[in-house]
Amino acid sequence: MELGEIMTGTLYGVGLGPGDPELLTLKAHRLICSAKTIAYPAAVGVPSFARQIAAPYILEGTSEIPIEMPMKVERFPAKEIYDQAAETISVKLQAGEDVVVLCEGDPFLYGSFMYLYERLRGDFACEIVPGVSSVNACAAALGRPLAARNEVLTIIPGPLEDEQLEQRITQSDAFVIMKVGRHLPRVKALLEKLGLLGAAGYVERATLPEMVVSRLADYPNETAPYFSMIIVYKGEEAWTLHPQSL
Known part of the structure; x- marks a missing residue:
């Protein structure tokens, strides 16, 4: 890193497993417990299942970015929702702050995180933490x-x-x-x-x-x-x- 260069944060896609909070990996537990900012998918008007799984390990004062997705029969969520979420997360990353994205199951098995990863991996360091599928x-x-x-x-x-x-x-x-x-x-x-x-x-x-x-x-x-x-x-x-x- 050159003198005066600002170090950007790391984007973590953290698999949470199928629902039992005890099925988190030790690495997922560590990252969630130490996270200053978390993001997670949430259907509009419905509590986020991903956040519910991780709730026992989220510290008070953690900044949260809910990614609200409309539940529709056709392919969803809309491209614009991921674009907006990626932009919001990128502000945190550009400021040098890590962002932990909570993913039900595994991030790369039908996981919504893959769409954020696609948008942000070219500009920021990314790490995938596999989860129990x-x-x-x-x-x-x-x-x-x-x-x-x-x-x-x-x-x-x-x-x-x-x-x-x-x-x-x-x-x-x-x-x-x-x-x-x-x-x-x-x-x-x-x-x-x-x-x-x-x-x-x-x-x-x-x-x-x-x-x-x-x-x-x-x-x-x-x-x-x-x-x-x-x-x-x-x-x-x-x-x-x-x-x-x-």
Whole structure:
């Protein structure tokens, strides 16, 4: 650094895990506890889930930047929201202050942080702190491994059309369907058509006190919450859904 040059802050994308505050990594805990500024996604009018996870570790007086996102069916949030958030965060970074961005799950697995990273990495130092993903948490809740040896595990977004879903499912030894929500009836019908309904496990709100763990065939509701997942194993191991988990 040259004489007179101002050192800029570091942007941290910190994975929080699926919801249980005890599943934070030691590094995530340290960064949150020492943060002077945190930022986090928050749906308009709804408390931020990311902040709720980290709440036990946020010190009084910490500056907060909520990134409010409208909940819409189409792709969201709008480009302008990330542009504005990146600009607000960049002011802190330019002043030499680190900013910790709280990320549900893992920052780079369907995480909103990747859009801030895309906008800011060219101008500021960035560090990614991985988090426990909901995929791992749901497998643990079901008591069944995800995959073994050379088996192919596929992560599939539930909003895909049936034809795409079926193609991904038939090509994989094991698969996870995320973002189930309102797509539950048709996903369930497709798995029944493919003869896989009996092998499907269902988890919603993994690691939280209100977690639901069920065989998909036994799940009675017509819709699922956003934080829900279906896991199916088709490989060669004789793994079944662990009865004590259900």
